[in-house]
Amino acid sequence: MVQTPAMETPIAPRSPRKHLSQMGGPCKRLYMPLLAIVVLGIMLGYVYLSLVSMTHPNPMILPPKTIASLNRVDATHSSFGKKRLDIQDYPEDVSPATAVRTRVVMFLLDGMHFDAVLNHPEMNGLLNEPSFKKDSAVFKLTIPMPSISLPSWITHMTGSSPQYHGVSGNSAPEEVISDNLFRQAQNYGLRAAMTGDQDWRTLFTTSLQPLFGDGTRAPALNAALDETHQRGHSFIARDESWANIMYEAMLTPSVYSERDPSADWLDREPQPIDPSSVDVTYFPYDFFLSYFEDIDGQGHSFGSSSSNYASAITKKTNILRNFFEKLGQIDDIEGRSPEGQKWRTIVAITADHGHVDVGGHGGTASQVTQIPLVFYCNGSNLGTAELEGRMNIEDPLSLTRSTPYTSHDVSTTLAALLGVPTPRQSEGKMNRNFPRKI
Ligand SMILES: [Zn+2]
Numbered sequence: 001m002v003q004t005p006a007m008e009t010p011i012a013p014r015s016p017r018k019h020l021s022q023m024g025g026p027c028k029r030l031y032m033p034l035l036a037i038v039v040l041g042i043m044l045g046y047v048y049l050s051l052v053s054m055t056h057p058n059p060m061i062l063p064p065k066t067i068a069s070l071n072r073v074d075a076t077h078s079s080f081g082k083k084r085l086d087i088q089d090y091p092e093d094v095s096p097a098t099a100v101r102t103r104v105v106m107f108l109l110d111g112m113h114f115d116a117v118l119n120h121p122e123m124n125g126l127l128n129e130p131s132f133k134k135d136s137a138v139f140k141l142t143i144p145m146p147s148i149s150l151p152s153w154i155t156h157m158t159g160s161s162p163q164y165h166g167v168s169g170n171s172a173p174e175e176v177i178s179d180n181l182f183r184q185a186q187n188y189g190l191r192a193a194m195t196g197d198q199d200w201r202t203l204f205t206t207s208l209q210p211l212f213g214d215g216t217r218a219p220a221l222n223a224a225l226d227e228t229h230q231r232g233h234s235f236i237a238r239d240e241s242w243a244n245i246m247y248e249a250m251l252t253p254s255v256y257s258e259r260d261p262s263a264d265w266l267d268r269e270p271q272p273i274d275p276s277s278v279d280v281t282y283f284p285y286d287f288f289l290s291y292f293e294d295i296d297g298q299g300h301s302f303g304s305s306s307s308n309y310a311s312a313i314t315k316k317t318n319i320l321r322n323f324f325e326k327l328g329q330i331d332d333i334e335g336r337s338p339e340g341q342k343w344r345t346i347v348a349i350t351a352d353h354g355h356v357d358v359g360g361h362g363g364t365a366s367q368v369t370q371i372p373l374v375f376y377c378n379g380s381n382l383g384t385a386e387l388e389g390r391m392n393i394e395d396p397l398s399l400t401r402s403t404p405y406t407s408h409d410v411s412t413t414l415a416a417l418l419g420v421p422t423p424r425q426s427e428g429k430m431n432r433n434f435p436r437k438i
Contacts, residue, residue: 159426
């Protein structure tokens with residue numbers, strides 16, 4: 001019986017491609033595995049090169065060795081040079097009868113350009129009121145590139161530029177690797193908290209304490225009332241909700257106790273509570289950040305020359321007025337109590353970037369890179385203090401006048417006011433006389 005060639009060679013009938021069967025035995029067997037190895041090699045090479053390009057040559061991400069050297073306790077990269085600005089430089093009076101603690105409250109109004117302190121009627125009106133003007137000073141800050149929110153917030157809190165802190169965009173925030181004001185406040189036993197967007201909590205998650213006394217509250221409360229993801233979206237309801245949580249934090253009497261950050265609690269035992277030694281107070285925070293978002297939202301939708309942007313600033317000015325009214329009431333009540341006033345409050349009002357006329361930011365236009373920094377402290381007479389680089393908000397030339405200050409300086413100035421070391425990677429500088437003028 002004659003067998004067909006197909007029966008003699010099992011490979012031939014399985015391979016309809018003639019040219020393959022003509023290549024010879026070993027080639028036929030090795031073709032597919034070789035192809036698989038080459039494809040796999042290309043894929044692995046691509047993954048390897050991607051990882052290398054993401055970590056090594058990219059100047060926005062620091063190599064581990066640099067991060068380690070920046071995080072050495074003694075390596076203070078600031079204009080203070082080798083000297084660390086320590087809590088001992090600004091000691092608090094700790095005797096109970098006369099103790100007055102310093103509380104720093106910072107308002108960060110997302111997207112409000114410097115122009116507003118001169119030309120916005122309500123904002124300018126508040127700053128120009130005699131009682132406010134007497135105890136306040138206005139400065140102008142320039143911000144590093146890119147002029148967008150999250151990189152700018154981190155520069156405020158760490159004092160380092162985006163090329164050092166490594167965050168150049170708003171997407172997918174993670175905890176910042178640099179030292180920051182919240183971390184230093186925590187290290188030195190201060191009470192710090194904030195109200196505002198949850199991205200802040202992501203950025204400073206292990207440095208930022210939750211609100212206490214009044215409980216931890218979701219910052220996005222009532223956010224569902226805002227219309228988002230469309231032209232004309234607003235964050236009005238969200239801002240109102242954050243303001244309300246701030247008022248609650250101010251007006252809820254809470255026990256204030258200094259923290260001992262190095263305490264070993266295992267060796268401690270509970271003692272009977274002596275009610276006369278318990279310090280119950282309003283607004284029991286050494287450092288409080290109050291963040292608002294709607295000015296930026298309206299700027300993106302309608303531009304900074306629109307009435308919508310202006311009305312968002314009016315709404316924030318009203319929140320500031322309510323804050324100052326409540327703070328004044330708290331100070332009055334404390335002042336009339338037998339122990340006298342317990343807190344001296346320093347208020348800073350600033351922004352993260354501005355907006356161009358048609359709306360938007362990110363670039364180098366002066367409208368987006370110039371932001372205000374207003375300091376107010378009741379009874380300080382800051383209004384007449386000799387301070388380098390202060391701006392006259394009644395002089396239109398202040399809009400174009402240059403400034404010696406940048407947003408890096410927020411970290412150093414606030415650290416000095418709080419009496420904690422300046423964040424270790426801070427490039428900020430500060431008029432060293434400033435805290436003593438308050
Ligand atoms: Zn924006």
